[in-house]
Amino acid sequence: MIRGNVVKRFQPGPESAAFHLDIEFEAxxxxxxxxxxxxxxxxxxxxxxxGFVAPDSGRIMLDNRILFDAESGVNLRPRRxxxxxxxQNYALFPHMTLRENLAFAAHGLPRLExxxxxxxxxxxxxxxxxxxxxxxxxxxxxxxxGSIARALMANPRVVLLDEPGxxxxxxxxxxxxxxxxxxxxxxxxxxLLVTHDPAECFALAERVLIYDAGRIVHRGSPAxxxxxxxxxxxxxxxxxxxxxxxxxxxxxxAKQTSRLRLLxxxxxxxxxxxxxxxxxxxxxxxxxxxxIRTQPGENRIRGDLRQVIERLQSVRACFxxxxxxxxxxxxxxxLEDAGxxxxxxxxxxxxxxxxxxxxxx
Amino acid sequence: MxxxxxxxxxxxxxxxxxTAISLILGIWLAWLLANKHFRGKDLLDALTTLxxxxxxxxxxxxxxxxxxxxxxxxxxxxxxxxxxxxFTWRGVVIASTLHAIPLLVKSSRAALENVDRAxxxxxxxxxxxxxxxxxxxxxxxxxxxxAAATALAFARSMGDFGxxxxxxxxxxxxxxxxxxxxxxxxxxxxxxxxxxxxTLVIVISIVTAAIVYLANRLEQRRHSVT
Numbered sequence: 001m002i003r004g005n006v007v008k009r010f011q012p013g014p015e016s017a018a019f020h021l022d023i024e025f026e027a028x029x030x031x032x033x034x035x036x037x038x039x040x041x042x043x044x045x046x047x048x049x050x051g052f053v054a055p056d057s058g059r060i061m062l063d064n065r066i067l068f069d070a071e072s073g074v075n076l077r078p079r080r081x082x083x084x085x086x087x088q089n090y091a092l093f094p095h096m097t098l099r100e101n102l103a104f105a106a107h108g109l110p111r112l113e114x115x116x117x118x119x120x121x122x123x124x125x126x127x128x129x130x131x132x133x134x135x136x137x138x139x140x141x142x143x144x145x146g147s148i149a150r151a152l153m154a155n156p157r158v159v160l161l162d163e164p165g166x167x168x169x170x171x172x173x174x175x176x177x178x179x180x181x182x183x184x185x186x187x188x189x190x191x192l193l194v195t196h197d198p199a200e201c202f203a204l205a206e207r208v209l210i211y212d213a214g215r216i217v218h219r220g221s222p223a224x225x226x227x228x229x230x231x232x233x234x235x236x237x238x239x240x241x242x243x244x245x246x247x248x249x250x251x252x253x254a255k256q257t258s259r260l261r262l263l264x265x266x267x268x269x270x271x272x273x274x275x276x277x278x279x280x281x282x283x284x285x286x287x288x289x290x291x292i293r294t295q296p297g298e299n300r301i302r303g304d305l306r307q308v309i310e311r312l313q314s315v316r317a318c319f320x321x322x323x324x325x326x327x328x329x330x331x332x333x334x335l336e337d338a339g340x341x342x343x344x345x346x347x348x349x350x351x352x353x354x355x356x357x358x359x360x361x
Numbered sequence: 362m363x364x365x366x367x368x369x370x371x372x373x374x375x376x377x378x379x380t381a382i383s384l385i386l387g388i389w390l391a392w393l394l395a396n397k398h399f400r401g402k403d404l405l406d407a408l409t410t411l412x413x414x415x416x417x418x419x420x421x422x423x424x425x426x427x428x429x430x431x432x433x434x435x436x437x438x439x440x441x442x443x444x445x446x447x448f449t450w451r452g453v454v455i456a457s458t459l460h461a462i463p464l465l466v467k468s469s470r471a472a473l474e475n476v477d478r479a480x481x482x483x484x485x486x487x488x489x490x491x492x493x494x495x496x497x498x499x500x501x502x503x504x505x506x507x508a509a510a511t512a513l514a515f516a517r518s519m520g521d522f523g524x525x526x527x528x529x530x531x532x533x534x535x536x537x538x539x540x541x542x543x544x545x546x547x548x549x550x551x552x553x554x555x556x557x558x559x560t561l562v563i564v565i566s567i568v569t570a571a572i573v574y575l576a577n578r579l580e581q582r583r584h585s586v587t
Contacts, residue, residue, distance in 0.1 A: 050486050078485040091483040095501045104497065105487040154488055 001028050002158050002190045004060035004068070006048050021045070021055075021214040027158075027190040031180065033201040033222075034194045036211030036237060042194040043088075045211075046160045049192065050085050051078035062157050084156030088163050090147035092135040098122075098146050099131040105153035117153065125149040125179075141172040145179065152183075159183070159191045165200050177203050198238055210234055232282055232356050241284040242324050243356065248272060248279045257350065263321050267299045269353045279359035287326040289352035292317060293345040294338040300345035308332075319346065364557055367534055368542035369564060375450060375538060376519035379457035383514050386458075387465030388507065392495065394466070395473040413463040421527020424456055428528075452528040453536050457518035464517060468510030472503035505579050512576040516569050539565055 003026040012018040021041040025032075034042040047053040049060060051067065054075055060068040062083075067076050092101050102121055106114045122128045125145040135143055144164065151159065164180070165173045181204070184191060193204060201208045202222045210218040210225070218225065218234040225238060235241035249266060250259040256271040262283070272281055293300055303319030315332040317325045323346050327335075390409055394402065412420055428435050428446045439445050446452045476499055484494040500507070522540040529536030531545065539561055546558040 050482075052482055052485075078482070079488045079490065081486070083486055085483065085486040087479050087483060089479060091477070091479040093480060093483070093498060093502075104484070104489070107493070108488045150487065 001026070002049065002060070002062050002192070003027070004049070004058060006045070006055040006058040006060065008044065008048065008053065008055045019214060021048075023211075023214070023216050025209055025216060027192060027207070029184075029188045029190055030206040031184050031191045031193055031204050033205035033208045034192060034211060035196065035198065035201050035208050037196060040211035041214045042196075042211050043162055046085070046162055046192060046194060049081075049158065050083045050160060051076060051081050065157075082154070082157040084151035084154075084159045086147050086151045086159070086161045086164060088166060090135070090143045092138075092143055092147055092150070094135050097132050097134055098127060098138065101135075101146065101150050102153055105150045108154055121149045121153060140168060141175060144168065144172070144176060148179065148183075152187075157189055159187070159189065161191060161193045163194050163196070165195065165197060180204055198240070210237055212237060226286070228354060229284065229356060232284070235284050235356060240286055242287065242322060243282060243284045244322070246281055246283050248275050248277055248281060248359070250277060251275065260353075262348070263301050263323070265301045267301070267348055268350050270350055270355070272355050273358070275359040281359050282356040283353045284356055285323075285348060285352050285354070287316060287324040288314075289349065290323065290325040291347040291349065292325050292327055292331070292335055292339070293347050294335060294342045296345050297347070299350065300347045303344050303346050305339070305344055317344075319344065364560055365533075365542075368537050368539040369561065371450065371453075371537070372519050372539040372565075375453050375457050376461075376515050378454050379461055379518040380511060380515040382454070382458045383462045383465045383518070384511055387462050387514075388469050388500075390462075390466045391469035391473055392499075395470045409466045410463050412459045417460065417521060417523025418527055420459060421456060421524035424452070424459070424524060424528045428452065428455065447528055448530050448532060448536060450529075450536060453525050453538060456524035456528045457521050460521040460524055461514040461518035465507075465510050465514045468513075469503065469507050472506035472510075473499055475506075476502045509576040509579040512572050512579065516572045516576075519565075520569070 005024040006021060008021040010016070010019040019039075019041070021044055023041065023045065025045070034045060036042055044053060048055050049067070055068060055070065057070040058068070059066065059070065062081070066072075066074050067081050068074060092098070093104065096104065099118060099122070102118045103114070106117055109117060119128075122131050125148065127142065127145060127149065130138060130142055130146075135146070138146065148164075161180070164176055168176060180191070180193075193200070195201060205222060208220065208222055208225055209216045212233065217237070218230050225234070229235035229238055229241060232243050235243055244262055246269075247261040248258060249261055251272065252258065253271065258269045258272050258275070260267055260269040260281075260283070269283070275281055296302070301321070301323065303321050303323050305317060306320045307318040309316040309318065311326075313328075314326045315329055317327065317332070319325075325346055390405070394406055394409075425447060426432060428438070430436070430439065430445050430447055435446055444451075446455065480498055480502060481494060484498045489497070520540055521538075522544070525536070525538055526541055529538070529541075531537055531541050533545075537545065543558050543561045543565070546554045546561065
């Protein structure tokens with residue numbers, strides 16, 4: 001278990017703006033993703049935990065150990081913190097072979113154990129045959145595994161992964177995800193994972209902390225976050241959401257439904273918290289939950305097709321009124337001709353509408 | 362025509378000792394300047410550069426003031442060892458060291474600062490002490506430019522003239538280095554003097570050219586390997 005509250009201010013420099021990190025976090029065993037745009041303080045958080053940056057105030061605890069406490073002046077050196085840090089560019093020492101890299105990390109272990117542990121790690125990460133090679137003789141995936149193996153040599157109490165998936169192609173990324181899953185299940189220690197890829201949060205994390213401009217603006221499991229992004233800001237950060245402004249026309253608490261005016265049409269929506277007739281609310285949808293139709297009907301909004309984007313597994317249709325719909329390629333082929341003749345309607349299923357924030361009068 | 366090779370051997374010996382001292386002192390200073398923040402850092406930086414900029418005779422003059430027979434350091438040394446620093450090969454070593462050290466400090470500092478900070482962070486988080494980090498990571502990663510600078514420092518300390526002349530006073534067979542011997546031979550009226558000067562010039566040129574070639578090779582290998 002790692003937890004902390006950290007404040008760190010940076011004065012504006014000649015080439016950098018002022019930055020203010022102010023966060024409070026907690027992560028148990030399992031993968032916690034630190035998600036957000038670049039420059040929002042994710043890597044800085046890892047550096048505070050690892051001891052490379054001393055916060056201005058706050059406290060960081062790892063299990064029952066105080067790593068940093070501004071009040072009592074405790075600031076453990078990085079080498080005493082038991083953090084397994086996996087750097088963005090692996091940072092394998094270029095003048096040492098892979099085995100020497102691991103041996104460097106095993107220095108603190110008892111002499112007899114060292115050798116056994118190195119062999120064990122090499123085996124576990126499928127690197128035994130590469131042990132004598134230098135980093136520049138290894139492939140990207142091997143370097144990746146090597147740097148994780150090295151970080152785990154000395155039995156860290158927390159693992160810090162800084163954008164591990166960056167720069168890896170799809171196949172290697174899948175291998176990496178498998179590896180991180182195995183780690184998570186085998187180690188039972190917290191893993192903090194910095195990423196700016198929402199897909200990575202879904203693939204790896206049990207919990208996500210969403211960063212924006214030095215704050216954690218939202219937190220929850222990936223599924224929770226998609227179900228309820230909480231604020232328009234988070235919906236925007238997670239990406240993929242379409243956000244609308246709507247007016248409440250009627251509410252039916254008994255049926256847990258509402259009538260909304262959205263993009264000039266009246267549609268049926270879910271129950272809305274804390275709203276009255278006439279209020280304005282912000283709602284959002286996800287493109288994969290909307291349905292494309294070629295005839296009008298209940299909860300359907302007419303749209304003029306503006307752009308069609310072919311994607312890896314789907315087709316994304318963008319309409320002039322801002323609606324975005326993802327459909328499978330087969331569905332799109334079956335609808336395309338009819339739609340071009342009759343026009344398009346987009347069905348917004350009642351449950352796909354999510355309320356963001358409270359009501360505005 | 363017999364040539365006295367003593368000045369050449371003296372120069373090589375002095376340069377070897379001076380380079381060894383500069384290497385130890387220079388890397389320590391470079392590490393200090395590259396990694397530490399302390400009061401007077403700018404002053405130390407300026408002081409280590411000064412011997413590069415000052416006229417060598419001025420440097421020699423200051424040396425005489427500080428370690429000459431009248432100074433307290435000179436007298437203390439004389440009491441301890443029975444011989445003086447000034448006008449001996451030891452004084453010449455000190456002059457050569459001062460002549461060579463700015464180059465080593467500057468290059469080593471740049472080399473140490475060029476080492477990717479991620480490697481230092483990695484070493485620290487892997488449990489390495491500062492000492493271990495320095496010897497196992499920083500120095501090996503900066504070794505090529507440091508080695509190149511060491512070769513050049515050797516050439517430079519071998520070639521010092523002004524400071525050596527001031528502190529060593531051109532005593533043949535004792536403090537006459539090759540640079541001074543060339544000057545001495547060229548302007549003397551001894552028979553065959555120009556032959557001596559010319560031979561020494563050719564020998565020292567070959568030695569120095571070899572060193573520069575070696576230094577450049579070391580510098581280039583760094584670029585192609587990493």
